[in-house]
Amino acid sequence: MVKIGSLVFNNFPLLLAPMEDVSDPPFRALCKQFGADLMFTEFISSEGLIRNAGKSTQKLDIYDEERPIGIQIFGADLNAMIKAAEIAENAHPELIDINFGCPVKKVVRKNAGAAILKDLDKMLLLASEIVKRVACPVTVKTRLGWDQNSVRIVEVAERLQDCGIKAITIHARTRSQMYKGEADWDWIKRVKDNPRLKIPVFGNGDITNPQKAAEYKNKYAPDGIMIGRASIGHPWIFKQIKHYFTTGELLSEPSLNERIAVCKEHLNRSLEWKGEKLGVLEMRRHYANYFKGYKHIKPFRNRLVTTDNPEQVFAILNELSHAGLMLSTTSNP
Ligand SMILES: Cc1cc2nc3c(=O)[nH]c(=O)nc-3n(C[C@H](O)[C@H](O)[C@H](O)COP(=O)(O)O)c2cc1C
Structure with missing residues (x-):
């Protein structure tokens, strides 16, 4: 059983990754039909939300059929993030997810997304203040660290838990890697092996097929797996993975x-x-x-x-x- 606050999954959950310009309601509806257990909105700018910008508020549209769902927000300013979390909560998601992992220049230049990996005190402040202000569970999605020399994810996960964060998703790359190289899931195992860590840890990065999902589930013991790129144009991947987990057999590819x-x-x-x-x-x-x-x-x-x-x-x-x-x-x- 996997618990995110009061949200309970009786199986090993498969998560649809938040993906800007991809994981909108039309795409999420398909992923849900094919078995995604938990989905997220595209990331929403806290600055956009508090200014009522159309593009940001439209991303708050969530539908009962897609539940459970998390609304993801990003930003660097404490007050804007708190306000944005409150606005997001009014849209009644099951949870609010904070993006501490986006590597793109436009975002890190404003000290948001993965840039917060360089300022742990700020990350913990943002997380703990948001947790205090909203009633629903707050989760975090992040990367291993800013670069190879500053990977502190084991400590980061534990300290986020101490702030009241209820689950953490780790894209097992650093910001400097962007999308290059292989995601290093050894770190997910290290985070999981920390006996003080009780919250669910979801593994993310490079899961492309059912065999790899099964291999990584067994080898690195995450509490669930999040899938991004491999679902684009391929939303049935959730069904294929679940079928493989339960039967050990591969479903044929769709005609x-x-x-x-x-x-x-x-x-x-x-x-x-x-x-x-x-x-x-x-x-x-x-x-x-x-x-x-x-x-x-x-x-x-x-x-x-x-x-x-x-x-x-x-x-x-x-x-x-x-x-x-x-x-x-x-x-x-
Ligand atoms: C087109 C695209 C948009 C993305 N947008 C977001 C986003 O809004 N929020 C976020 O946390 N991650 C975002 N990501 C990162 C994914 O959620 C995920 O962490 C990453 O793609 C690695 O997983 P994968 O190997 O399964 O694709 C995006 C990735 C892609 C490819």
Whole structure:
């Protein structure tokens, strides 16, 4: 059993990672259908939230079907973060997650995200003050450290627990690594091996298939696994991993028509949630992943990402179904 405050998971939870421009309500609905146990919103700027910026407040949209869900906030200013946490709590998520891991320049330049890894006192202050101000559980998502010479994640996890943080997700890379190299899950094991640490530790980084999920679950003993990139265009990964955990057997990859059906549902939900223009536009980043590895996909993909009219996009997806493309033998979608 895994407990985040009063939130209880009876199984080994699989988490959908917060992903800016990806893990919006249309995508989350699909991941939920395929078995994601806990999901997060895209990160929300505390400065945007307290100023009522449209882009930030829209990310507070959560739906009952997706519960349990966490709203993730980021920022560097204590008062803005406290206010943002209070605003997020009013949207009634199961939990609030603080982002102490975002590596992108735009964020760290403002001393937010992974930059807070360089200032442990500030991290602990932000965490403890937010915990005091909201009633729901507060969790943290972070990286191993700023760079290879400053990895203090074992101590950081314990001190966050002492501030009242109820779970921690660790993307097992440093900020300097960005997305390069391999995530080093040995650190997750070290964090878990600390006898003082009682809160759940979720492992994150480079889980791409059911076998790797099972291997890392056994080898590094996290309390759950968070999946990001491998779910993009592949939301059934949660179902595949769960099936493998319970049976030891691999589900076959979805057929072209099954992929098209999921992609169409994604598009429909995007249109419904974002409206025609943005709905079509923002789906463009997903097609390459939905149809990765298919021979002769390029002309279809080129049309999918240049067509503005939703009906035409659906028509191209129908044509793709009739074309019955084959998977290339060399790639592993
Ligand atoms: C497109 C994209 C957007 C992301 N946005 C966020 C975000 O908003 N908040 C966050 O904590 N991490 C974000 N991340 C990092 C992921 O949550 C995750 O930690 C990282 O991708 C490693 O996991 P993976 O190897 O399973 O993808 C993002 C990653 C990607 C690829």
